[in-house]
Structures are given as structure tokens and as C-alpha cells.
Amino acid sequence: MPYLNVAEVESALQVASAAPNSAFTQLITLPNATWEGRTCHALRLSTATSPRPGIYLLGGIHAREWGSPDILLFFVEQLQTAFRTSSGLTLGASTFTANQVKSILDGLELYVFPQANPDGRNHSFTVDPLWRKNRRPALAGHTAPGCIGVDLNRNYPFMWHFPDFFDPAAPIANSVDPCEYEVYIGPGELSEPETRNVVWLLDQHPPIRFFIDLHSFGQDILYTWGDDQDQTTKPAMNFQNPLFNGKRGIANDTAYREYIATSDRATAVGLANRMRDAIKAVRGTRYATKQAFALYPTAGTSDDYAYSRHLTDPAKPKIYAYTIEWGQTFHPPYAEMTDIIAEITAGLVEFALAALITPT
Amino acid sequence: MARYLAAISGADYDAMADLRRRHNITVQRNSVRRTRAGGPFTVQAILDEAQMRDLEQAGYQVRPLENLDESGRARQAEVGRGDRYRQQ
Numbered sequence: 001m002p003y004l005n006v007a008e009v010e011s012a013l014q015v016a017s018a019a020p021n022s023a024f025t026q027l028i029t030l031p032n033a034t035w036e037g038r039t040c041h042a043l044r045l046s047t048a049t050s051p052r053p054g055i056y057l058l059g060g061i062h063a064r065e066w067g068s069p070d071i072l073l074f075f076v077e078q079l080q081t082a083f084r085t086s087s088g089l090t091l092g093a094s095t096f097t098a099n100q101v102k103s104i105l106d107g108l109e110l111y112v113f114p115q116a117n118p119d120g121r122n123h124s125f126t127v128d129p130l131w132r133k134n135r136r137p138a139l140a141g142h143t144a145p146g147c148i149g150v151d152l153n154r155n156y157p158f159m160w161h162f163p164d165f166f167d168p169a170a171p172i173a174n175s176v177d178p179c180e181y182e183v184y185i186g187p188g189e190l191s192e193p194e195t196r197n198v199v200w201l202l203d204q205h206p207p208i209r210f211f212i213d214l215h216s217f218g219q220d221i222l223y224t225w226g227d228d229q230d231q232t233t234k235p236a237m238n239f240q241n242p243l244f245n246g247k248r249g250i251a252n253d254t255a256y257r258e259y260i261a262t263s264d265r266a267t268a269v270g271l272a273n274r275m276r277d278a279i280k281a282v283r284g285t286r287y288a289t290k291q292a293f294a295l296y297p298t299a300g301t302s303d304d305y306a307y308s309r310h311l312t313d314p315a316k317p318k319i320y321a322y323t324i325e326w327g328q329t330f331h332p333p334y335a336e337m338t339d340i341i342a343e344i345t346a347g348l349v350e351f352a353l354a355a356l357i358t359p360t
Numbered sequence: 361m362a363r364y365l366a367a368i369s370g371a372d373y374d375a376m377a378d379l380r381r382r383h384n385i386t387v388q389r390n391s392v393r394r395t396r397a398g399g400p401f402t403v404q405a406i407l408d409e410a411q412m413r414d415l416e417q418a419g420y421q422v423r424p425l426e427n428l429d430e431s432g433r434a435r436q437a438e439v440g441r442g443d444r445y446r447q448q
Contacts, residue, residue, distance in 0.1 A: 011445035129432025171380035296389035
């Protein structure tokens with residue numbers, strides 16, 4: 001059983017939204033075609049006819065992290081089959097009941113966008129297995145292969161132009177060099193059609209309260225923030241305060257740490273731990289719950305952007321946001337990937353059950 | 361030149377930060393670990409052979425873990441052909 005290729009992911013979405021699933025699964029067409037002219041799709045799964053808290057599951061942002069679309073499509077297919085047949089789910093040593101499955105589809109709205117960077121993924125499949133970025137054409141006069149593309153997970157509007165915000169000595173994992181092979185931030189925030197699609201889905205569906213971006217690798221579940229270490233005592237010390245420009249991103253200093261409310265941090269960690277424990281229940285694999293910032297800060301990432309929206313615009317709802325780094329390599333042999341798919345699916349199902357009882 | 365996943369060890373925060381600041385290495389940022397309290401750090405990164413030599417000359421310990429070009433090419437053979445969903 002091989003990895004799903006780019007066309008297969010899109011076909012799978014068409015199948016998932018057709019009969020016999022169409023009563024509770026709708027196909028969403030994303031408005032921005034990619035640089036190579038591909039149109040992307042997502043799914044909404046719910047039986048609810050009035051708004052419910054939404055969970056947004058994103059995959060395929062980084063091209064070489066092949067298994068994320070496979071995970072999300074398996075998750076969809078498993079939920080759909082279990083719901084239609086009023087049966088439970090068995091994933092390794094882990095089980096979920098039919099009532100649990102029904103409660104997810106009755107009580108939540110699931111938005112699944114499995115393949116947000118099909119151009120990059122296709123390039124990784126067919127040319128360079130280590131390709132990470134999208135396929136934005138290189139600037140005129142820049143001919144090296146690495147001058148193509150933008151790191152989509154550095155292109156979101158969260159301190160996007162990092163030199164304006166961070167300490168010059170911060171070892172930030174971002175770059176303004178358009179020929180940087182891995183982490184070029186792009187010529188502007190949300191410059192890329194792929195990131196505009198991700199944000200469009202958020203903007204179009206205000207009930208979304210939870211966001212998970214699937215990546216590899218590391219066996220980690222990461223919660224906000226990624227730009228600096230969390231702190232819960234100084235609300236004015238935050239990413240919007242220009243007094244701290246030039247001070248962010250140095251580990252273990254006293255000049256700056258990123259504010260997060262105590263209750264938000266506790267909720268974020270609690271939900272992550274539910275996922276962690278559910279993943280372990282499948283075949284014993286240990287994932288670590290940790291803050292996204294370790295030693296190397298980032299800016300412009302999806303999870304920080306998603307959580308920051310209610311802080312930059314109080315009219316927007318709060319979204320608890322995560323990155324899951326699955327597996328121990330970018331693209332494992334598919335036999336191993338099959339086991340990873342099962343355990344991450346269990347983690348996502350458990351997250352959904354936890355989300356049902358999380359105040360939003 | 362082949363690219364490897366490699367583990368890089370450095371003595372302290374500044375050594376690890378310099379991987380980005382001075383050597384422009386794109387690390388797998390969440391792989392950073394401290395082997396013991398107060399001990400050296402390690403982090404994984406994608407390096408070619410020239411980068412590995414440069415880092416060793418700069419005082420880091422570098423241990424190649426996997427030839428990513430080799431494994432990536434092998435893995436490309438595990439990508440589906442055609443469209444299994446259109447056959448349904």
C-alpha cells in the first residue's frame with residue numbers, strides 16, 4: 001500500500017463527499033489556485049444544522065512530509081464508516097465506541113484540508129524527496145533550484161517580517177533570503193496562494209475553535225507559542241507591543257517572554273496530553289507534549305497565527321492551535337507509515353472527544 | 361553531494377544558536393535536546409558532506425544518521441501510481 005499521490009488525495013476527497021457520506025460530508029473548494037494551477041479541496045464533516053465548535057485539521061503544508069494527507073484521509077474514512085454503520089473504531093490496542101463517534105459528528109464541525117501544498121508534494125514525489133517549500137517561481141536572475149519556493153509555514157501574518165520584531169542575535173529558523181532552501185518567508189505576508197487558502201478556510205468558518213497542523217518529524221505535540229518562552233504574569237509583554245521589538249527570541253533571558261493566559265496554557269496542555277495518551281494507547285509510541293519554542297524561535301507559523309487571531313482582533317474567536325510532528329523521519333517506509341497513521345488517527349479522535357467538553 | 365540527517369552536538373546555548381546565526385544551518389528545531397542537565401546539546405539537521413566538515417572544523421561533533429537522498433529515492437518507489445480512487 002503506497003503513499004497517496006497528489007491526484008489520489010483530490011480523488012479521495014471527491015469520494016469522501018459523495019454518497020453514501022454526502023448527508024454529513026461537504027466538499028469545499030479553496031479559492032486560490034497554486035502556482036502550478038492546481039485547485040485544492042477540503043471537507044466539512046458534521047451532522048449539525050446549526051453552528052458547533054469546529055476543529056480544523058491541516059496537512060501537506062511541507063512537501064516532503066508525505067504522510068500527513070494519508071493520515072487525514074484515513075481519519076475521515078474511518079469516522080465516516082464507523083458513523084454510517086453505527087460501529088466503533090479499533091486502532092491497534094485502542095478502541096472508540098459507536099456513541100463516541102456519533103458524538104463527534106453530532107457535536108462538532110470537522111474541517112479537514114489534507115493537501116495544502118500539492119505542487120511541492122508532487123515535486124518531492126517526482127524530483128527532490130527533500131523539497132519542503134511550495135513552487136513559487138524564482139525571482140528574475142535567481143537561477144539556483146533553491147531559489148524556487150516559499151516556506152509556507154513562515155508566511156502567515158504573525159510577526160511575519162521577523163527582523164522587525166526579534167533580537168538580532170536570536171537563532172530564528174526563518175530567512176529573508178529568497179534562495180534559502182528551507183525557510184524563506186516569502187516576499188510578503190500571505191503572499192502565497194496556499195497560505196491564503198488556509199486562512200480563507202478559517203475566515204469562512206467562524207465556529208472553528210481548534211486548529212491542528214500536521215507535520216513530520218519528531219514525535220512531538222507542540223502548543224503555542226513558537227517565538228519565545230511562555231510566561232503567564234506580564235500581559236503587556238506580548239507580540240503586539242512594539243516596546244519589545246528587538247528583544248524577542250533569546251532562550252532563558254529576562255528581556256522578553258511571550259504572554260499566555262494561565263487558563264489558556266492549562267487548556268492547551270491538557271488537550272495535548274489527551275492526544276499524547278491516545279497515541280500511546282495504540283501501540284505504545286511515546287509522543288512529547290511541549291511548547292513550540294525550544295531553543296530556535298519561529299515567526300509566521302500557522303499555529304501561532306491561528307491562536308493570535310483573537311488577540312489582534314477581539315471580534316475573532318479564540319482558537320487553540322497545535323502542530324503535531326509525527327514519526328521519526330520525513331517519509332518512513334509505508335509499512336511504518338501505516339502504524340503512524342493509526343496512532344495519529346487515535347490522537348485526533350481523542351482530541352475531538354476532548355474538544356466536545358472544552359469550554360470555547 | 362549527498363545530504364544526510366545528522367546529529368550535531370555543541371557545548372552550550374551560544375554554540376547551538378550559532379548553527380543558525382553563523383553557519384546558516386536549518387535545524388530540525390524541535391529535535392534539540394540536552395543530553396543531561398548542564399551537559400552538551402544536540403540537534404538534528406540536514407547537512408551535506410561539506411557542511412559536516414565545516415562544522416567539525418568549527419568544533420562541533422557531527423554524527424551522520426541517514427543518507428536522506430538514498431532513502432528518499434527508495435521511498436519515491438512507494439508513491440502510488442495512477443489513481444486508486446478513480447478505480448472505485
